[in-house]
Amino acid sequence: MDVRLVLCLLWALLATASARPSSCYQSMPGESNAVTNCRSGADSCIAVQEVNTLGGVVQRGVFQSCTSSLISLEGDLDFEFAEGVYVRVHSEMCRETNCNTGEKRERPKISTVPNGGQCPSCYAPGSHRCLQNVTLHCQGAANHCVDVVGTLSENGVEIPFAARGCATQDVAKIKAGDILVSGIFIYRIKSIQLSPAPRPEIEDGF
Structure with missing residues (x-):
């Protein structure tokens, strides 16, 4: 293989590995989105969609912003704390400028098909203990x-909580x-575990 081609390929790989956005969309709940320049420690753009029934x-x-991939999480971080009490978070990161687009894509519908597992459940806002x-x-x-x-905090107000359930x-x-x-x-x-x-054992019977 031509040495110049090898060097070009190596340069392209290094450029891809070190790619980072110069700016990302930024938005907070209740605010319209805008483009913001990323600081040197940010190597990604992030977009987080949340739906919950805690209230x-x-x-x-x-939530959209510049971020560091070392301290941010992505994926489907879903909690079911009781019948009808849930926190569902979908988070994505990307490394191109303004790639966390302001267009909010509808998240795929959550499956409600029982999977056979069972967990103790509770949600106790205002406490660090589940009492039942x-x-x-x-x-x-x-x-x-x-x-x-x-x-959990919102608008500067912070309260303790404890919860158990499926995730x-x-x-x-x-x-x-x-x-x-x-x-x-x-x-x-x-703390989190x-x-x-x-899955409960099913006894054979007639």
Whole structure:
């Protein structure tokens, strides 16, 4: 192979590996999006869509910004804490300028097909302890049990919470001490545990 071709290919690979956006879309809940220049520590653009029912009603929000891939998470970070009580977060990162476009794509519908797993469930806003547990039948891709304690804040107001329930595998990316900025709340994670949801044994009978 021609030496010049090898050098060109090597340069292209290095340029791709070090590519980073010069700017990204930025938006917070309740604000219109705008383009912002990224600082030197940011190597990606991020777009986070959240829908939750933690306040008793469906809340939706989008967060967009420059970010560092070393401290941000992507994937489907879904929690089901009780029947009708959930937090569903879809996060994507990209490395081209303004690639976290302002066009909000509709997230695929969440599967409600039972997967056979069961987990203890609760949601206790204002407390770091779950005082009761109810068995929750897991659905779709939420095939793990989660136990999480932390705080959530909105508009400068922060409250503690504790929760248990079913979750997706991507939740394993969340570690104690993480601060997660989503489309609605800022979550500060004090502790989190994730394990495969057990399936109850079915006894044969006549």
